[in-house]
Amino acid sequence: MATKIVMAQLSPTMEEGKLVEWKVKEGDQVEAGDILAEVETDKANMDIEALHGGVIRALLVADGDVVAVGALIGVIADADEDISALLESAPQPSSAPAAEDAAPVQPEAPSEPVPSEPAPVEPAPAEPAPAEPAPAPTDAPTTNVQTPRTSERIKVSPVARRMAQAAGLDLAVMSGTGPGGRIIKGDVEAAIATGATPAAVATGTAADAARAMAPVGTPRLEDQRIELSMMRKAIAKRLVQSIGPIPHFFLTTEIDMERALDMRKSLNDRLSEGKVGVNDLLIKVVAEALTRHPEINASFEGDAIRRHGSVDIGIAVALPDGLITPVLRDADRKGLLQISVESADLVARGRIRRLTPEEYQGATFTISNLGMMDIDEFTAIINPPEAAILAIGQTVEKPVVEDGEVVVRRRMRVTMSCDHRVIDGAMGAAFLQTLRAMLENPLELVS
Amino acid sequence: MAVITYREALNRALREEMERDGSVFLIGEEVGEYDGAYKVSKGLLDTFGEWRVRDTPIAENGFAGLGVGAAMAGLRPVVEFMTWNFALLAYDAIVNSAAKLLFMSGGQFNIPIVFRGPGGAALQLSAQHSQVPDPWYANIPGIKVCVPATPADALGLLKSAIRDADPVVFIEGELLYNMKGEVPDGEHLVPIGLADIKRIGEDVTIVAHSRMVHVALAAAEKLASEYEVEAEVVDLRSLRPLDTDSVIASVRKTNRAVVVQEGWPVSGIGAQIVDDIQREAFDDLDAPVARVSGLDVPMHYARSIEKLIVPSVDHVVNAVKHVCYLD
Numbered sequence: 001m002a003t004k005i006v007m008a009q010l011s012p013t014m015e016e017g018k019l020v021e022w023k024v025k026e027g028d029q030v031e032a033g034d035i036l037a038e039v040e041t042d043k044a045n046m047d048i049e050a051l052h053g054g055v056i057r058a059l060l061v062a063d064g065d066v067v068a069v070g071a072l073i074g075v076i077a078d079a080d081e082d083i084s085a086l087l088e089s090a091p092q093p094s095s096a097p098a099a100e101d102a103a104p105v106q107p108e109a110p111s112e113p114v115p116s117e118p119a120p121v122e123p124a125p126a127e128p129a130p131a132e133p134a135p136a137p138t139d140a141p142t143t144n145v146q147t148p149r150t151s152e153r154i155k156v157s158p159v160a161r162r163m164a165q166a167a168g169l170d171l172a173v174m175s176g177t178g179p180g181g182r183i184i185k186g187d188v189e190a191a192i193a194t195g196a197t198p199a200a201v202a203t204g205t206a207a208d209a210a211r212a213m214a215p216v217g218t219p220r221l222e223d224q225r226i227e228l229s230m231m232r233k234a235i236a237k238r239l240v241q242s243i244g245p246i247p248h249f250f251l252t253t254e255i256d257m258e259r260a261l262d263m264r265k266s267l268n269d270r271l272s273e274g275k276v277g278v279n280d281l282l283i284k285v286v287a288e289a290l291t292r293h294p295e296i297n298a299s300f301e302g303d304a305i306r307r308h309g310s311v312d313i314g315i316a317v318a319l320p321d322g323l324i325t326p327v328l329r330d331a332d333r334k335g336l337l338q339i340s341v342e343s344a345d346l347v348a349r350g351r352i353r354r355l356t357p358e359e360y361q362g363a364t365f366t367i368s369n370l371g372m373m374d375i376d377e378f379t380a381i382i383n384p385p386e387a388a389i390l391a392i393g394q395t396v397e398k399p400v401v402e403d404g405e406v407v408v409r410r411r412m413r414v415t416m417s418c419d420h421r422v423i424d425g426a427m428g429a430a431f432l433q434t435l436r437a438m439l440e441n442p443l444e445l446v447s
Numbered sequence: 448m449a450v451i452t453y454r455e456a457l458n459r460a461l462r463e464e465m466e467r468d469g470s471v472f473l474i475g476e477e478v479g480e481y482d483g484a485y486k487v488s489k490g491l492l493d494t495f496g497e498w499r500v501r502d503t504p505i506a507e508n509g510f511a512g513l514g515v516g517a518a519m520a521g522l523r524p525v526v527e528f529m530t531w532n533f534a535l536l537a538y539d540a541i542v543n544s545a546a547k548l549l550f551m552s553g554g555q556f557n558i559p560i561v562f563r564g565p566g567g568a569a570l571q572l573s574a575q576h577s578q579v580p581d582p583w584y585a586n587i588p589g590i591k592v593c594v595p596a597t598p599a600d601a602l603g604l605l606k607s608a609i610r611d612a613d614p615v616v617f618i619e620g621e622l623l624y625n626m627k628g629e630v631p632d633g634e635h636l637v638p639i640g641l642a643d644i645k646r647i648g649e650d651v652t653i654v655a656h657s658r659m660v661h662v663a664l665a666a667a668e669k670l671a672s673e674y675e676v677e678a679e680v681v682d683l684r685s686l687r688p689l690d691t692d693s694v695i696a697s698v699r700k701t702n703r704a705v706v707v708q709e710g711w712p713v714s715g716i717g718a719q720i721v722d723d724i725q726r727e728a729f730d731d732l733d734a735p736v737a738r739v740s741g742l743d744v745p746m747h748y749a750r751s752i753e754k755l756i757v758p759s760v761d762h763v764v765n766a767v768k769h770v771c772y773l774d
Contacts, residue, residue, distance in 0.1 A: 157733040158731065186772065
């Protein structure tokens with residue numbers, strides 16, 4: 001039975017490999033497990049092993065060639081077996097999603113387009129057993145990790161594929177518990193729960209190295225499994241939905257807060273009761289800036305972009321086991337005092353979980369502030385279907401150059417995460433310019 | 448909320464609609480003097496008289512055709528078939544006349560008629576009297592098909608059917624007539640073409656209609672207690688129009704589906720629903736959709752064999768275990 005030698009995916013991030021050197025030549029007899037070639041990946045040089053015994057009938061790439069993962073690079077077969085069908089088949093693209101990009105670097109292997117009749121393209125699946133016997137699951141830790149399932153179609157349920165993609169998991173290194181090794185939803189959930197990432201599925205050498213570096217002495221921490229609260233589940237689900245399908249990009253700017261903070265102080269000095277917080281000021285300014293940039297106050301709807309008719313600001317509030325984002329409705333139409341009263345109420349009730357769904361759903365833009373926790377700047381993950389979220393860092397006194405002089409100023413860094421389907425770079429930057437101008441010159445607010 | 452039987456709910460629907468609209472009348476075999484073979488029309492003759500509750504000869508195509516003509520002339524006939532098995536003789540009146548006249552008259556004639564009667568297997572009625580007619584009618588553009596599973600839905604759907612401007616095939620569950628359930632007081636209408644979630648669950652969607660809803664619900668309880676699987680039961684209530692949106696929304700949530708129908712598997716309603724699911728929710732599926740159907744044979748008279756032919760709770764439980772990878 002003829003089997004293909006393909007450029008195996010030897011690391012989770014590998015998209016192509018350089019064939020450093022063939023260790024065999026055409027006509028050689030090989031046994032399963034024999035080393036066929038040395039391959040340079042994006043991480044290290046590794047060996048490709050023979051999956052089956054036989055005669056090396058064809059070597060399709062030369063030493064030094066760079067080949068896409070999954071591409072056919074040679075054939076092992078019986079000495080007199082007809083391998084013309086295998087040789088005619090186009091190089092097999094990898095089933096790893098990223099491999100599509102790698103297509104142009106395929107070597108001089110036959111490059112005609114995939115024939116429309118499926119039969120000659122992939123003779124192997126018709127008789128899957130000899131092509132690559134499914135490794136017994138119990139052997140998994142000890143079998144050769146150099147040969148994950150890349151040349152073969154990975155059996156995976158549609159929803160598992162989607163979830164794995166969203167979580168950044170590499171299906172090629174996962175084992176499936178469904179029929180015929182199908183990777184099912186439960187497998188992906190288990191992989192996510194155990195924190196398995198492509199990096200966590202270490203090669204033997206890396207794992208050995210990690211063990212060698214393990215410190216001595218009594219561990220001060222213990223393994224703990226903490227059941228997900230409903231809230232943590234919801235957070236996980238929504239944020240995975242976000243960072244997966246939403247093309248994020250991030251814009252950071254530093255804002256001089258002198259005048260804004262002065263204004264806040266003089267306002268508070270005149271107030272007999274209540275107090276306007278920095279957050280209230282930010283809500284007000286952001287809301288005002290959004291009315292001037294309605295393209296930011298928007299959502300992606302598949303075949304359209306919706307610009308919202310109201311400015312409803314979500315305020316991210318940390319909780320002991322999660323977070324919640326109460327929504328301050330129509331923030332653009334409310335005064336600072338009203339915003340401060342309403343947000344204090346929303347935040348207080350949010351902390352004790354006394355918000356109704358209407359009070360924490362449907363924001364059009366969210367502000368997340370970690371300044372009080374000494375964070376200088378960070379990137380927040382968009383809460384869909386909103387198109388952007390603004391991450392606020394702490395305001396710190398720092399030296400800045402002004403008119404050629406070094407002076408001390410209170411400065412704050414903000415980073416906006418944008419959904420690129422809705423917001424383009426310049427569009428987002430223009431919004432931040434407006435925001436910055438308003439904070440640096442609060443009179444803008446009334447202009 | 449009163450608790451009444453499915454039979455009483457149908458009777459109440461007929462009575463309310465006949466009181467509401469003088470153009471509504473009931474014809475069929477033994478609907479008058481005998482109060483109906485299944486007593487659905489009990490007391491209606493006494494109340495409304497023989498002009499509006501009319502016994503017919505044993506001539507299904509004749510009285511079904513009479514109904515179509517009356518509907519063309521502006522009345523709202525309710526035609527009872529003693530069972531849908533007998534309506535095969537009236538198939539021409541239903542399919543070629545009622546379903547086609549609006550179209551073929553260029554929109555001149557609405558046919559506001561209801562054909563109703565029991566369908567499905569009962570107990571040892573053998574091959575000719577145990578058939579599930581659902582797909583024979585759901586296949587036909589120009590008619591609507593209602594298949595209620597509960598007294599409340601039977602009441603609300605029959606009232607909607609009588610008021611509908613188009614022909615409605617109303618298939619009652621023969622084994623459901625004695626089933627009791629809560630029915631809202633006052634006017635209760637259920638829109639045709641809207642499914643109903645009869646049980647909320649997270650792990651698997653069971654789609655069913657008519658008596659199979661109760662099989663699905665019993666299976667769901669067994670799955671919950673024995674396998675910790677929470678099934679969502681979607682009752683289609685109408686087969687045409689079919690509420691695909693509700694089915695898809697549920698499958699998107701659960702990622703797994705089992706479609707249950709009492710009738711034969713080939714070209715059955717379940718095939719249509721599976722097709723909708725695979726097209727609309729492909730990326731949400733964690734397993735191929737499973738179907739549970741009656742066996743592909745004529746119904747046997749022997750009780751022991753009849754039990755094997757009709758889908759049971761265990762059939763549904765096994766199918767759910769399969770799609771949840773528990774078998």
